[in-house]
Each structure stands twice: as C-alpha cells, then as structure tokens.
Amino acid sequence: MFTNFVKIIFRNLLRNKAFSFINILGLSIGISCFLILAVFVIDEMGYDTFNEKADRIYRVYISSDVNGNASNTSKTPAPLGSQLKSEFPEIESFTRLGYFGMHELRYKDKLFREGSIYTADSTYFEIFTLPFLYGNPKTALSKPNSIVITEQSAEKYFGSENPLGKQFIANGSMTYNITGVMKNFPKKSHFACNFLLSSSTYHETEGQNWINNEYTTYVLFKQNINPAEFDKKLERIVTEKVFPFAQERLGINLKEFLAKGNRYGYFLQPLKSIYLYSQAQYGIELNTEWGQIRNSNIYYNYIFIAIGVFILLIAVFNFMNLTTAKSDGRAKEVGVRKTLGSDRSKLIWQFITESTITCFFSAIIAFVLVKFILPFFNDFLENQKELSLNLFDNFYTIPILLLFTLVVGFLAGSYPAFYLSSFQPSHILKAVSNKRKTNLRSVLVIVQFAISITLIIGVVIIRNQLDYVLNKDLGFSKDRLVVINNASALGNRVEAFKHELSKIPNVVSSTNSSVMFQSGIPGGSFQIEGSPEEEFKSCQFIDADYDFARTYKVKLVSGRYFDENYSTDTSAVVINEAAARIFGTGNPVGKILYKVHTSTKGVYPYRIVGVVKDFNYESLHQNIRPLVFCISHVRQAAFFYAIRIKSEDYASTIKTIKKTWGRFTNGRELNCFVLNEKLERMYITEIKVGQITTVFSFIATFIACLGLFGLAAFITEKRIKEIGIRKVLGASIVEIIMLLSKEFTKWVLIANIIAWPVAYYVMNNWLMNFAYRTEISFWVFLISGITALLIALFTICAQIYKAASSNPIESLKYE
C-alpha cells in the first residue's frame, strides 16, 4: 500500500513539474527562513547556561524612585555581598565585580593600556564555570595584587610562554602576580573582560559604604532554595543597613523618605535572565551595566519567532492552496479509489503521506540552504555569534528536525487531505462538473498577504525611524568630529598635545572630556542653593575642559561657558536645560550647586555659571537627562578627546594627528573614530533588525507571490472555457482581464484591512523604545498596501493575459 502511494506521489511530482517546483521551492525557502531564525533565537536563549550552577546564580539589582527619579541599576554597594552571606544561610556564596579604571600593564618590553580589567572576589570561579589553562581557580584571586588573564591576553603579552608566576608592572609602580590563565569568556556570556584582578587589591572593596553603588553582586543559592520568596528578606537589609547609613551621611530619614512616595529596594534577577530580560523585564538601565556586557532584548526574539512562523505559514498555505486548486486533477483518482474499496481514512493517510514526503524533500533542500547561508548570516551579525546547524552535535537535533518535518507535512497536507477525500465518487465519476468553491482558499491568500503587508509596513517604519534618528538635530554639530578614545595615554601632556594639534591646518579646535554616547556616564546627587536639605536630585555629570562648547558647538541659553580667564571657574559648573528644569528655581545662573559626596560625608559647593541648550549626549532611546559639567584637569575617566576638523578629509587629517600623537605617547597606538560612525553604532541593534526584517519581508512576499502565481494559473485554466464563451459573446481582452483580476484585488484589499491595525499596534510598540520617534503616517500604510496590490497584480498578469488573449476556438473546440 505504502509503495503504491509513494509511486503515485513521485509520478505526480514529476508530471506536474511547475506545480511541484513551486511547492517545493516555496516550502524549502519557508523552512530555511524558519530554521535560520530558530537557530538564532535558540542561541539567544542559551546565554550563560554554560555555567554549571546557572540555575542557582542570581544578580542583585536596585530599584528606586527618589524625588521623582525612577531608576533600576545593576550596581550595588560594596558590603552587600558579605552581609547577605552572613545573614542568610540560604546563600552559599557571593562574588562581586568592580571597576577601577584603566591600567597600564607592562611585561618586559610589552606595554599596553588596558581598559577591560575588572576586580573580582576570590569566589568568582567557584560560582562561574570558567575553565583554566594554567593555575588554580580556587586560589587564583585570594591574595591582593593577583591577576587572572584570558588566553587572548596571555598571547598578547607572553606569546607561547606560560605566563603563570610572571608579573606585570602596573601603572609603573605596582606589581601584579599572574596566578591564572583562563580560557576566553564564552561568546554566550553576558559579561566578558580580558583581566580579572583580585578585589583585595583595593581596600575600597572592603568598605562599609551602603549608598555608593559601584559593584555588581552575584549570589549563589544553596540547592533547593526558592529565591522567589527572597525579595522580602532583602527589605531588611535596606531598613537595617542602608537607611541608618544614609541618615548619618545625607541626613535622610526613612519615614520621611517613604512618606514622600519614594522607594528603594534590593531585588534578585536570575543569571539566565540578564542577557535577554534586563531591559525588557527588569527595566535595568543599560547605562549602569559594565562596558563589555552583552545584552539583547527578548522583544526582538519574539519578532524573529513571529517572522519565522509567519514565513513558514505562508509556505504551508501555498501548499494547501495549490493542492486543493489542483484537486480537479486528483478528484478522479479519489473517485476511482473509493469505488475500488478505499475508505476515507486511507485516502486521508495517502494525501498526508504525500505532503509529508514533499515536505521532507523541501526540508533536505532547506537544510543544505541553511548550511550555506549561516556563515554569511554570522558575518552579517559581525561574528557576535557562531550560529551553526549540525545534525550530530546533539542526539536530539535529528529527531527534532524529523518531527518538525512531520508536523509541517501534516499541517500542509491536512486540509487538502480532508477536502479531497470528501469527494463523492458518484459525483466525480458521473463527470458532473459541480462547482466546488472553497472559501478557505481565499482566506489563506488573504492571510498570506496580510502577513506580507504587515512586514512591508514594519520595514518602512523601521527605515523611517532609523533615518530620523540618524539625521535628527542633536543640539550640537555632529559632523566633522574625530574622537580619540584612548586619550588618557597622553597623561599630563594633554594640554601640550592640544596646543600642538591646533597647529594642524585642518583642525579647528579640540576638547577632552569624559565619555559620552555610550554606557557608563557617571551620575551623582546634587542639591541647589535654597532647597530643603534632603531635596537632592540625580544628575549625570561630564568632566570637560574649556573648549568643549566651542568644539561640539553646543549653544548657551544663559550665562557663559567655562573661561580660562576666570580663575574661579575651577569650582564652577555649567548645567543643561534639563537640569535647570528639575531644580526649578528660575534662572539658576549664579546660584550655588552642592554635590553630595557619599564617601567622605560632605557636600562640595560649585557656582553655576551657565546653562547650555539641551543636546543629546546619549542615544535617542533616552530622553535628555539632567547634566552637570565640571571643569577638570585630566582624570583617569576622561578619555574622550574630540577634534573638530574643517573639511571632511578624514584620512589625511587622521594621518597628521597620528604623527603628533606618536610624538606625545612614544608611538602608542591611536584609537580613534569619526563621531558620526560612532553615533550610528548606537543603533546597531535596530539597524540589524531592520535589515533582517527587510530581507525576510522580501522573502515572505516572494513566497506569497509564488503561491499566487500558481493559483492564478489554476484558476485561469479552470475558467478557460468560460473565457472562451465570453469572448465569443463579444468581451474584450481588457474586460476579461478586469474580470479575472477582480477576485485577486479583492483579496489583497481585505488583507490590507487586516494588516493595518496589526502593523500599527506592533510598530507603535517598537517605537516606544525610542524617546525620540517619528510619527507613523497614514501614507506608510497606503503606500505599502498599494505596493502589495501592484506586486500581486504583476504576479498574476502574465497568466491572466495569456488566458484573456487566447483564441476562444482553442478552448471550445473540444468538449
């Protein structure tokens, strides 16, 4: 029986080559897209799972709302970890990560400034599963001045030598002992760095400051503990530790604090949620994450899953549509088989076998396609991921793929099977041409086009938004700026370097400041003269020099910018409009602004000398926040050196800058970039998502058209006699074309009605990720809809024209 089916299937496939081609091609492309997106999403889901104890590891974060400033941060105070461990027996262990700025590391003649150097507690390797090449992970970080380096860094300094036991000279004076070489952090780790220094190297890490949040704290729970109930217990730490300290240092009283509607608390976040859910679910500000942390957003994975499923559905619908459209050809077979004694279930089984085998072919083709495409996809993702699809990596890959093929085959075959097997042989075999009209077929085409149109609208809106973001006036002049981001290598020669640069003809001016346009912009508490004592406000601050406003072309609203001619400016600040607004005291120029120093219990007074117009120093996902500029001599953190140049002759200007740089830094490497490119990188996720969506919406539309093409062929073939009669009766070609395309046009129009609200809802949600966004204009919908209609009509026009222009005698001659 089975061989009989299989024979029929193969002969059918071969006989209707065009039909089989459309079916198999559509399904293969659909399955490929689905597989690629599935591989991507599965990879995203697997972050941090390499840790053997991943399920028991949690990160502590702080959720607060202080004086109307709500924020969630992943940074916690130094004493939190040990306090948790000593107070709660459920906690097996904890570890902290901290950052103390750049280090200059030297080994013999090799000297580099390293930014990717973090401090970690000795328990770090007990909690995280990070294998060592050399050294003992248990003791590697237990002593001060111990450093664990990655394989990659080991090669950079030591080549093929074993670095264990060797020493770095750090910052010219300290000695760091290399106590371990670990394998590089896995790509699927939310955190990665090149050096881990023992926490005990810095005495600050043992401090008891409860309001300076500067460390990431991870805790490891004992087996069989449910941390969900733990958030309540953490409240105790806040009331017993944080508030007494805050009262002492800042004069904040817990009762008054809460009475004003403020809140402040510690919460736990599972390790495995950090990569995908930190922003989407926990609302943790990206700005508070460490520089080298990787993060993504579950939201995009939802979008990708949806696109994958939709494309697969479009392909499956094609299969259903074409198979049922072709049913006239199969009806006879059904009738004959029934008279020969087949019951309905056998026919259903036959048709499902048929679709499953077709699907199996498509899956094989798709698998080869995916193998071929994935390397390019990895390139496209800038090698952030190593996506691959291998049959033998896991014991479950093959069964899952087979099951998937079966499910798709079953899905694609089910409707045709039930539809075809329901034919009454007495009707078919008496050659009564009864009109079997199926509404489902039109529903399927409508759904296909609704999906395509939604995707097209999505693509247009994403493109519009990116266009808007990349071209928006940011409040400063962003063109023709070159930025050196390792300017701290200049040390105290920065002023001399600046002077030397000013001699280059193409350089207009230059300025040194702390970082902007990336995460890690520091924040602090400020209080303006005349406000109640505990009425402090959070502002971010940027250290800048005298040329900042001139170089970035930031406009002043009132007062003035720092000026070297005023000697008192060393204790002056400039604020932005957003800051002026939250202090809310009219013109703030001339007023005193107190900076709250939590570490030394005290406030530092600064005089406000000017207010600058708001400008976007962060990505446009963020509204402009209150900002305070301090004039400062070069500090560790200040390494964002911007140079404004006259003409866009970047290459030769950078070459000249490089020469000057080399003279000042003993030939150190120059890390610089054109600011505009850096600004574009802030939206890299959106750009990539936009590109992926564009490609997949093309594919979706293509597969939908493929099906429409086949359907048009069948429908016109079926109506060829009707067309013949109409032409004999005097219908013109144009009238026939109108008649035939009417139905297709109707389908696409209905698809529009479905797609528009869906697209509006989804895209409106997406735009909420941006503080600055374009309006969704009605034209986007109209143009997308018309485009889809034109594509559909173009697809069917050849078939329809052929039918409409054929000689009616041909179709009527034979009965």
Next chain:
Amino acid sequence: MIKLLGVSKYYQNKFDKTYILRNINLEIKEGEFVSIMGPSGAGKSTLLYIIGMLDSASEGEYYFLDEQVHKMKEKRLTELHKSHIGFVFQQYHLIDELTVYENIETPLLYQKVSGSERKGKVAELLDRFNMVAKKDLFPNQLSGGQQQLAAIARAIISKPKLILADEPTGNLHSDQGKEIMQLLKKLNDEGTTIIQVTHSEENAKYGNRIIKLSDGWIEKE
C-alpha cells in the same frame, strides 16, 4: 441478492425536491445479467451507484445479500462493496499515474492481499486478457478498448459477486464494444451477476433482463 423497496432519490432545493428516482421496487437474483435502459436523465446511473453503494437513497430500503444497506455504517458499506462489487465505467477511470499492472493490483491492496498472491492473481488476469505485453504501460498509452479491458480486469480481480457497468462500451467503436460485451457475457456465464446501464438495444441483448427507466420511474419489465 439485491432487493430495493420503495427507493427514491431526490435533491432538496430551497422550496421543493427534485426527484431523480421515484419509488423503485426491484429484485435482482444472483447470476442475472440485467440491463438498465432509458433516456438521458432518467436516473440510470444514479440507480447503478445506489446499488453499488457509492450513493445513498433518500428514502426506501435496500437489501444486499439480505443485509440492510440503508442502515449500514460507512465502514461496513466500504467493506461490503469492496469485497463483492466491481465497477466498470464508460470513461474507464483508470488511475493515470499508475501502470496497467498497478491499476489492476490496486483493489487487492485495499483488501490486504499478500504480495505473492497479488502477483499471481494479476499475472493470471493479464494472461487471460492477453495484456502481458502492455502491463508496464500507462493508461494514456493504450487504446480505448485496451483501457476498458484493463478496467474490467481491475473490476474482477477480487472475484466480486456483482459487476456494475456504466455504459461500458459507450466510448468504444463497435468491434471493441463487441469484444467487451462478450467478455461480460462470459463472466456472467461463469456465475457473476452483472448490471449494466446502456443505450444500445444490441448490448442489452447480451443480458437476460431489461429494466426501463423513465423520469425516475421504472416503466416496465
């Protein structure tokens, strides 16, 4: 063998019924060769399909080998018709995608006959019908007469008690038609009950009983 009591067939339109068959009372004994005749649209084919259990009566009773067909479940119907009834059509209705051999074999597949037994039975029939040389050809490579031969071979492969033939020679020229009719006659002589629908008086002569239908009624015998 076959007994129809007050069988009618109609289609329900919005307000009235369109009758195809009206109050048919008919008994056919085993071994008979019956010809159903009548003008187009008289209900001949419908009657044949009802007897063949491919269609059901709107009202009335139908007994086949003393079993109540009108009360039977679909499964039992399929069972009954696949083991006792063979069909021959005017348009042959071979499966285009299968060869002659495979077409003839198909009913046996539905009756779960073992592979070796199938081979023997198909070979025997091919031999009897002189079609051994044609066994690997597809239907569209055969003449009309040869296709009908193959269709008859397929109809009798499972040795049915009853063969229903719907104008079996309608699409054939007279020589081929004769050959087919002689074959049916021979099968009847061997004991198979045959009911054919035909327009041709000449073909009706091969049988031993004629039923005339007109406008859904049995006219006379």
